[in-house]
Amino acid sequence: MEKSTQKVSMVSLGCPKNLVDAEVMLGCLSKDGYEITTDEREADIIIVNTCSFIKEAKQESIDTILDLADRKHDARCRLLIVAGCLPQRYQEELARELPEVDIFIGTGDYPRIAEIVAEKEGTDEQLRYIGDPNFIFDEELIRLNSSPSYTAYLKIAEGCSNCCSYCVIPSLRGSLRSRPLDRVLDEAKRLVAGGVKELNLIAQDITAYGRDLPDGASLERLVTELAALEGLQWIRLLYAYPDGITDGLIRLIRDEPKVCNYLDIPIQHISDPVLKRMNRRSGEQQIRDLVVRLRAEIPDIALRTSLIVGFPGETDEDFKKLAQFVEEAQFDRLGVFCYSKEEGTPAAEMADQVSERIKRERYKKLMRAQARVSFRRNRQLVDTVERVIVEGYSEETELLLKGRSSRQAPDIDGQVYITAGNANIGDIVSLRITDSSDYDLIGEIVE
Numbered sequence: 001m002e003k004s005t006q007k008v009s010m011v012s013l014g015c016p017k018n019l020v021d022a023e024v025m026l027g028c029l030s031k032d033g034y035e036i037t038t039d040e041r042e043a044d045i046i047i048v049n050t051c052s053f054i055k056e057a058k059q060e061s062i063d064t065i066l067d068l069a070d071r072k073h074d075a076r077c078r079l080l081i082v083a084g085c086l087p088q089r090y091q092e093e094l095a096r097e098l099p100e101v102d103i104f105i106g107t108g109d110y111p112r113i114a115e116i117v118a119e120k121e122g123t124d125e126q127l128r129y130i131g132d133p134n135f136i137f138d139e140e141l142i143r144l145n146s147s148p149s150y151t152a153y154l155k156i157a158e159g160c161s162n163c164c165s166y167c168v169i170p171s172l173r174g175s176l177r178s179r180p181l182d183r184v185l186d187e188a189k190r191l192v193a194g195g196v197k198e199l200n201l202i203a204q205d206i207t208a209y210g211r212d213l214p215d216g217a218s219l220e221r222l223v224t225e226l227a228a229l230e231g232l233q234w235i236r237l238l239y240a241y242p243d244g245i246t247d248g249l250i251r252l253i254r255d256e257p258k259v260c261n262y263l264d265i266p267i268q269h270i271s272d273p274v275l276k277r278m279n280r281r282s283g284e285q286q287i288r289d290l291v292v293r294l295r296a297e298i299p300d301i302a303l304r305t306s307l308i309v310g311f312p313g314e315t316d317e318d319f320k321k322l323a324q325f326v327e328e329a330q331f332d333r334l335g336v337f338c339y340s341k342e343e344g345t346p347a348a349e350m351a352d353q354v355s356e357r358i359k360r361e362r363y364k365k366l367m368r369a370q371a372r373v374s375f376r377r378n379r380q381l382v383d384t385v386e387r388v389i390v391e392g393y394s395e396e397t398e399l400l401l402k403g404r405s406s407r408q409a410p411d412i413d414g415q416v417y418i419t420a421g422n423a424n425i426g427d428i429v430s431l432r433i434t435d436s437s438d439y440d441l442i443g444e445i446v447e
């Protein structure tokens, strides 16, 4: 079949890091002449880019594959491709259980997707390309930014060398590989030239950026150089391991207006015995000191973190300490995960695994506590002025615009509803906050 007449649709699951891989695959296929569609019913080729970080993510990936496999019967689809972390981890089982999948592609092979699809044209066999996860995206590959035109994720490194005892990422993505600084800058320039105003820096741990490079590149240097790009207005730092946050980085967030007063620091827990078993480098006191330092230096910083409940050996005392810390630290945003026992990780072999019932109870307690914290934090913003990027119309009514403040990350944080004033999508405006709820804000444009 002529490539120019073939349409490709992609569903990308999991985190923004996975989304960037999906965008690279779409770029490769589009360069090769395939047409990209967002409607899978009209697609000849459907790709599911999967996640297998924890149990829920794996289930979501399987459900999506099974759901989209139906398009081979009730729509145009003739090739179903499963890419990403799930086949990287479970290729044998998936190949056996999912005969309806035509191609499996792992985390090291996805940039060869066009070549692999061409190879499939000559055979009825199910193909599997699962090599070592040692690939790192570079500028020579074209990436189709699937986010709205004014914002993009910028993946600065791949893999992780941190060895947290519960995490499968290093085995799925390999050890840390930072992209050369000039290549990251080249990509950033291209994105900004295309209209991007906000860059969200991502990696498994952005603070590790440059440690594996010979030229002294570091996150601080990269952010400083990004801030010099004309046209770029917001730089946001996501996934920053606590002990990698230096005084220099804190000063940069404080003093450089383009760096959003926002930081995502996944601390995972606060109790030392649990942190030790997690093989985390930061202990309770370091985490507490960091939160105090950040708030002292940048009083209006929005802090996001993620926590794991029900880690093996987590006692009632450990959990009580964690729940108290959630009340004390007043994180602006918080993600809570129930510990997921992942085969092949040291934590899966640990004694004193916690029951699912207790994990759920602890999860609910933290989420309830955080809803109160978040409500109070949002309440404090009423009558202040926030910089907001306008994102479109609200789902409820086209009379209401919605947006995101510089202290709200795309896809995971709340929104701002705009009740007065006009602006175009992608504009960054000043907004007086007039009301708030648990997670969202309401305001009026003041300029």
Ligand code: SF4
Pocket: 160, 161, 162, 163, 164, 167, 168, 169, 170, 204, 205, 241
């Ligand atoms: S920092 Fe820890 S949790 Fe995060 S990707 Fe690396 S090993 Fe996994």
